[in-house]
Amino acid sequence: MMVSGLFEKAVYRLAGDTGFLVEFGEGIAPAINARVRAMTRALENKKPQGVREIIPTYRSILVIYDPGKTCPDTLFPVIEQLETSLKTLEPERARRVEIPVCYGGDFGPDMENVQKAHDLTSDQVIQLHSHPEYLIYMVGFTPGFPFLGGLDKRLFTPRLETPRMLVPEGSVGIANNQTGMYPIASPGGWQLIGRTPLKLFAPDRTAPFLYKAGDRIKFIPISEQQFSRIARQEEDR
Amino acid sequence: MTALKICAPGGFTTVQDRGRFGFQQMGVPVSGALDLSAFRLANLLVGNDDTCAGLEITVMGPKIEILKEMDIALTGAKMAMTLNDQPVEQWTSIRVRPKDILTISMVQQGCRAYLAVSGGIKVPRIMGSYATYVGGKIGGFMGRPLQQGDILETHDAALLKTPRLLPPEDIPEYPAQALIRVLWGPQDHYFDVDPPPLLGTPYMVTTKADRMGYRLQGSAVPIKKNMPKSIVSEPAMPGSIQIPPDGQPIILLVEQTVGGYAKIATVISTDLPRVAQTTPGDRVQFEKIDLESAHRLHREETQNFRRLKNLFG
Numbered sequence: 001m002m003v004s005g006l007f008e009k010a011v012y013r014l015a016g017d018t019g020f021l022v023e024f025g026e027g028i029a030p031a032i033n034a035r036v037r038a039m040t041r042a043l044e045n046k047k048p049q050g051v052r053e054i055i056p057t058y059r060s061i062l063v064i065y066d067p068g069k070t071c072p073d074t075l076f077p078v079i080e081q082l083e084t085s086l087k088t089l090e091p092e093r094a095r096r097v098e099i100p101v102c103y104g105g106d107f108g109p110d111m112e113n114v115q116k117a118h119d120l121t122s123d124q125v126i127q128l129h130s131h132p133e134y135l136i137y138m139v140g141f142t143p144g145f146p147f148l149g150g151l152d153k154r155l156f157t158p159r160l161e162t163p164r165m166l167v168p169e170g171s172v173g174i175a176n177n178q179t180g181m182y183p184i185a186s187p188g189g190w191q192l193i194g195r196t197p198l199k200l201f202a203p204d205r206t207a208p209f210l211y212k213a214g215d216r217i218k219f220i221p222i223s224e225q226q227f228s229r230i231a232r233q234e235e236d237r
Numbered sequence: 238m239t240a241l242k243i244c245a246p247g248g249f250t251t252v253q254d255r256g257r258f259g260f261q262q263m264g265v266p267v268s269g270a271l272d273l274s275a276f277r278l279a280n281l282l283v284g285n286d287d288t289c290a291g292l293e294i295t296v297m298g299p300k301i302e303i304l305k306e307m308d309i310a311l312t313g314a315k316m317a318m319t320l321n322d323q324p325v326e327q328w329t330s331i332r333v334r335p336k337d338i339l340t341i342s343m344v345q346q347g348c349r350a351y352l353a354v355s356g357g358i359k360v361p362r363i364m365g366s367y368a369t370y371v372g373g374k375i376g377g378f379m380g381r382p383l384q385q386g387d388i389l390e391t392h393d394a395a396l397l398k399t400p401r402l403l404p405p406e407d408i409p410e411y412p413a414q415a416l417i418r419v420l421w422g423p424q425d426h427y428f429d430v431d432p433p434p435l436l437g438t439p440y441m442v443t444t445k446a447d448r449m450g451y452r453l454q455g456s457a458v459p460i461k462k463n464m465p466k467s468i469v470s471e472p473a474m475p476g477s478i479q480i481p482p483d484g485q486p487i488i489l490l491v492e493q494t495v496g497g498y499a500k501i502a503t504v505i506s507t508d509l510p511r512v513a514q515t516t517p518g519d520r521v522q523f524e525k526i527d528l529e530s531a532h533r534l535h536r537e538e539t540q541n542f543r544r545l546k547n548l549f550g
Contacts (some may be wrong), residue, residue: 013422013423013424014420014421014422014423014503014528015422015423015473015474015477015500015503016420016422016473016474016476016503016504016506016531017420017503017505017506017507017528017531017532017535018506019474019503020423021423021471027469028469053258053259053261053262054262055262055472056262057469057470057471057472058469058470059469059471060471062261062403062471062472062474064261064474066489067506067531067532067535067536068535068536068539069412071528071532072528088457094443132495138495139262139263139264140261140263140264140469140470140472140495141264141494141495142264142372142373143260143263143264143265143373143375144263144264145264147470184373184374186372201373202365203364203375203376204363208260208263208364209263212262212263212264218335233525
């Protein structure tokens with residue numbers, strides 16, 4: 001089947017003398033991102049000499065290399081070769097990561113905005129938001145910030161007119177057709193509907209992150225009591 | 238062992254190393270010294286290897302009480318420096334002893350100086366690096382710029398048998414008009430490149446210039462009429478020249494991972510130090526080169542560093 005925006009063959013774009021982008025399509029679509037995931041895995045397995053980092057994005061991969069060890073003339077043919085074998089690659093088993101979220105109240109100061117915009121009750125918003133499994137297209141902006149796909153159309157809500165100076169760590173929000181969470185406190189204009197007690201970015205732990213691009217996120221509604229209990233456990237870890 | 242007491246922190250002083258690698262796919266920027274060339278030379282001059290951490294000093298230098306005998310060296314931006322009120326030189330190793338007072342003054346040329354100390358600054362290694370990522374409040378000394386009263390430790394290391402002095406002809410100049418070489422891409426197809434924008438008259442460095450990025454001011458770079466004003470957000474290399482809707486270029490640096498505007502060109506890796514050494518009001522003139530030339534310059538820099546390393550045995 002033809003997917004709109006998917007390139008027949010990957011397009012290569014130089015990003016300076018130590019990196020390049022391998023682009024698989026034009027927009028945001030699961031089929032384009034699936035190609036990104038498959039190539040990311042193929043490259044991680046192949047580990048071409050001189051490649052320092054492989055960074056998957058919505059629709060491309062940023063490859064960072066050491067110009068003392070390799071160059072695009074060497075790497076492009078390797079990637080082209082890998083591309084021809086992507087279809088035979090076994091599909092990735094998506095990992096599902098459950099994120100407990102306490103919706104509304106002090107943790108979701110913009111819950112009423114979202115309810116009013118769509119004439120929904122708080123329970124309906126929670127149901128619509130916690131029902132899907134969201135695909136993590138990409139992680140970035142701040143450490144562990146997931147760009148998620150799959151928000152229900154009935155929850156699309158524009159950003160706040162005036163962004164907050166400081167969005168608390170763990171906040172879960174909506175901006176237009178996107179939903180996501182803030183792993184570290186930072187300025188932001190998303191409509192906040194809840195908060196997770198989990199530490200989404202724990203630099204001191206051996207595994208600082210709970211998920212990566214390609215995983216799926218499922219939000220699990222919890223009570224304030226459960227929030228406090230999990231938050232305490234996280235502190236003790 | 239405690240080694241340095243910060244009596245006055247200066248303009249913006251952070252603990253940095255070569256950078257934090259391997260976590261950009263999780264949104265953790267590389268951070269690290271902005272002028273890697275000057276940073277490496279500072280380490281070389283005190284006999285450290287490349288992985289040691291030092292201080293990045295911005296515009297105004299700190300006042301430091303020395304708590305331990307060691308060798309130090311200051312490279313990068315030109316800043317007058319005194320040891321117990323006596324002037325001392327940059328680009329050379331200096332033996333310091335407990336109770337010495339090191340004072341580094343206002344910048345005279347360039348923007349960022351690098352202070353290396355024997356053994357390197359000892360701070361917890363976070364995700365493989367000592368570098369401070371100020372925006373994420375991680376790494377370096379408590380994830381923040383240094384403050385008055387901070388006491389820093391260093392790793393134990395042997396002192397130099399003979400002082401090390403960089404040959405004068407190897408000391409870089411940091412002119413107020415910097416030539417910055419770029420490669421087109423990754424999104425040069427968003428712009429009319431004939432005649433090429435960006436390469437004409439120089440751009441001025443504005444006051445919005447920090448480790449995240451440098452906002453420039455000059456002739457606007459317009460996006461092609463049929464192209465969207467933004468791109469699907471994607472990670473950006475340090476040195477990417479992003480063009481927001483007002484057409485004024487922003488050079489993205491080491492504390493930024495994802496950007497949503499088209500990037501017409503990317504500063505070559507060996508010229509990033511030149512960007513790092515410009516200050517608000519300075520001018521940058523862009524020149525386009527090709528990938529082969531950029532890689533040749535990269536090789537030459539590696540060879541040059543090896544030559545200097547051999548000089549000191």
